[in-house]
Amino acid sequence: MAQKTDVKIQAVHQKLDDIQLYINGQFVDGEAGTTFENVNPFTNDVINQVAEGRREDIDKAVTAAKKAFDEGPWGSMKLKERMTYIDRIADLIDEEIEEIAILESLDTGLPISQTRKMTARAAENFRFYSRMVQSIHYESYPVDNEFINYTVYKPLGVVGLITPWNSPLMLSTWKVAPALATGNTVILKPAELAPLTANKLAAIIDKAGLPEGVFNVVHGFGETAGASLVAHPDVAAISFTGETVTGSTIIKNAADNLKKTSMELGGKSPLIVFDDADLDRALDAAVWGIFSFNGERCTANSRVFLHKNIKDKFIEALKQRVQNIRIGDPMDPSTQLGPLIDKGHYNKVTGYIELAKEEGCEVFQGEVPEDVKAGNFVPPTLLLNARNDMRVCQEEIFGPVMAVIEFETEEEVIRMANDVKYGLAGYVWTNDIKRGHRVAQAVDAGMLWVNAQNVRDLRIPFGGTKYSGIGREGGHYAILEFYTEPKVIHVSISDHHIPQFGK
Numbered sequence: 013m014a015q016k017t018d019v020k021i022q023a024v025h026q027k028l029d030d031i032q033l034y035i036n037g038q039f040v041d042g043e044a045g046t047t048f049e050n051v052n053p054f055t056n057d058v059i060n061q062v063a064e065g066r067r068e069d070i071d072k073a074v075t076a077a078k079k080a081f082d083e084g085p086w087g088s089m090k091l092k093e094r095m096t097y098i099d100r101i102a103d104l105i106d107e108e109i110e111e112i113a114i115l116e117s118l119d120t121g122l123p124i125s126q127t128r129k130m131t132a133r134a135a136e137n138f139r140f141y142s143r144m145v146q147s148i149h150y151e152s153y154p155v156d157n158e159f160i161n162y163t164v165y166k167p168l169g170v171v172g173l174i175t176p177w178n179s180p181l182m183l184s185t186w187k188v189a190p191a192l193a194t195g196n197t198v199i200l201k202p203a204e205l206a207p208l209t210a211n212k213l214a215a216i217i218d219k220a221g222l223p224e225g226v227f228n229v230v231h232g233f234g235e236t237a238g239a240s241l242v243a244h245p246d247v248a249a250i251s252f253t254g255e256t257v258t259g260s261t262i263i264k265n266a267a268d269n270l271k272k273t274s275m276e277l278g279g280k281s282p283l284i285v286f287d288d289a290d291l292d293r294a295l296d297a298a299v300w301g302i303f304s305f306n307g308e309r310c311t312a313n314s315r316v317f318l319h320k321n322i323k324d325k326f327i328e329a330l331k332q333r334v335q336n337i338r339i340g341d342p343m344d345p346s347t348q349l350g351p352l353i354d355k356g357h358y359n360k361v362t363g364y365i366e367l368a369k370e371e372g373c374e375v376f377q378g379e380v381p382e383d384v385k386a387g388n389f390v391p392p393t394l395l396l397n398a399r400n401d402m403r404v405c406q407e408e409i410f411g412p413v414m415a416v417i418e419f420e421t422e423e424e425v426i427r428m429a430n431d432v433k434y435g436l437a438g439y440v441w442t443n444d445i446k447r448g449h450r451v452a453q454a455v456d457a458g459m460l461w462v463n464a465q466n467v468r469d470l471r472i473p474f475g476g477t478k479y480s481g482i483g484r485e486g487g488h489y490a491i492l493e494f495y496t497e498p499k500v501i502h503v504s505i506s507d508h509h510i511p512q513f514g515k
Contacts, residue, residue: 025052025054025118027057027058029060030047030062031208034211036224037222043066043072047063048233050208051354053120053121053353064231065236066232066240067237070237070244074241076228077197077198077199077225077226080224081196081197084224086195086222087167087169087195092146095142095146095193097220098138098193099142101138103135105216112131113127113131116180116206118342119180119209120177120206120353123306123344124342130181130182131182133182134182137188137189140470148488151163157505157506158506161500162501163498164501165497165499166496168272169248170196170247171197171249172250173188173201174234174238174241174242174253176203176253179305180209181213186485188213188227191495196495197225199229199241200230201238201241204231205353205354207231211229211231213229214227239265242262242266242271243265243268244269249274250271250273250274251273253277255410256480259481274485275483276475276481277479277481279310279436280407280432281314282315282317282425283301283313283315283438284429284440285326286442286444286447293441295333297441297464298330299337302413306349306351306352306411307390314413316417317418318418319418334376334394337392339391340384350387351388352389354388357410358388358389361390361409361412364403364404365393368398371404373395374395374396374397376393377392393413400417422447422451430455433479435477435480436480438457438459439460440452440455440461448462448463457476457477458473458475458476458481458484459476472486473485473487
């Protein structure tokens with residue numbers, strides 16, 4: 013059972029001020045005047061009311077963003093001046109890091125010990141892209157003594173960012189930072205289940221003094237606000253992180269206006285442990301990789317493949333860890349696993365656990381303390397005796413649920429790892445470095461880690477294959493391949509031959 017929560021942090025489990033939209037530098041109500049409830053996943057009490065944005069609010073935000081880009085100073089601002097704003101945003105996040113971490117924990121149920129680290133990464137997202145944009149080297153190609161051809165990268169204009177409810181601030185800033193740093197104007201449509209830190213980010217950006225219309229936040233639902241953002245003809249691109257079915261719908265709807273899209277979608281990532289691996293470290297990584305973030309992470313190692321020689325030993329160690337994971341109030345610094353985002357998602361995850369029993373798995377779980385059962389708690393769960401062809405091994409559960417699958421040969425585990433529609437991440441544990449490289453290159457996924465947990469590097473291309481997404485973000489991939497458009501300039505430096513038709 014979790015220890016008593018600090019009184020100061022515990023006091024946050026109460027109602028907060030209601031949330032408005034942020035359009036053209038002003039906090040405003042939605043045109044329709046409607047709101048929706050934001051619910052605390054730990055208590056299932058209402059935190060506050062959130063203004064519901066609809067098509068007319070998206071229209072207002074896009075008009076403001078387009079004017080800010082076409083007529084305002086942002087699109088033509090000198091790079092160094094624009095980066096002053098970006099760095100200022102990072103500084104302001106740092107100044108309010110504890111409040112932001114508490115808001116994130118309150119909204120999502122993520123443990124405060126984890127949201128504090130996420131908030132720090134949000135500030136670094138802005139600083140990283142400030143450095144990156146100022147250090148990009150553009151191409152130049154001389155052609156004999158006749159031409160110099162060079163490339164410049166121009167901002168797209170108005171971009172739409174649709175972000176998820178798991179680690180919302182970190183993932184939002186991962187999009188907002190490069191979009192603004194490259195000179196675009198932004199409409200952010202955050203997940204309706206976690207609006208608090210998007211609202212806080214709007215307040216921070218407002219305090220940083222960005223010109224009106226450069227950054228806008230429209231809260232609301234996917235089928236109204238989100239769909240209107242995707243369909244708007246003046247929005248040049250949509251970056252989306254979320255589940256695969258929604259991503260597919262966005263791609264279809266964006267096609268009508270030939271929008272650029274970047275899709276970071278679901279996953280069912282394998283973690284493969286060979287019998288020569290450092291089992292203690294592999295155990296640490298496997299447990300952290302599925303039970304941190306409450307299991308609500310796209311790169312979670314939800315399928316763990318164990319070599320038959322070490323399976324029994326490893327499972328016993330997993331059982332002990334599962335029983336020891338501290339479940340409780342997300343505001344308690346000692347809590348390791350908090351509640352799921354809402355009752356709907358809780359029902360989905362528990363439904364998969366019941367399905368696992370029907371499919372023949374042995375289900376082993378930790379225990380939720382009696383004093384926190386008002387929350388949406390699913391205990392850390394092992395699905396033992398699992399087979400890769402089971403639905404619980406093929407479909408994304410997005411909760412603290414690990415399926416454990418036995419394998420015997422390298423060829424067999426590669427086949428099973430790839431026999432799934434997703435391809436986001438993968439993890440290989442072995443002390444045979446040749447095999448580590450070999451298996452990592454054979455697994456169908458956008459990102460692989462060998463003898464490592466999911467350690468992020470902002471310079472790398474982030475994204476997946478198959479049903480896990482299209483495109484890559486992160487590093488210069490975000491700057492040069494998504495948030496800007498390349499333009500080639502051909503300059504003649506001599507009197508080269510020009511055909512003289514009709515002379």
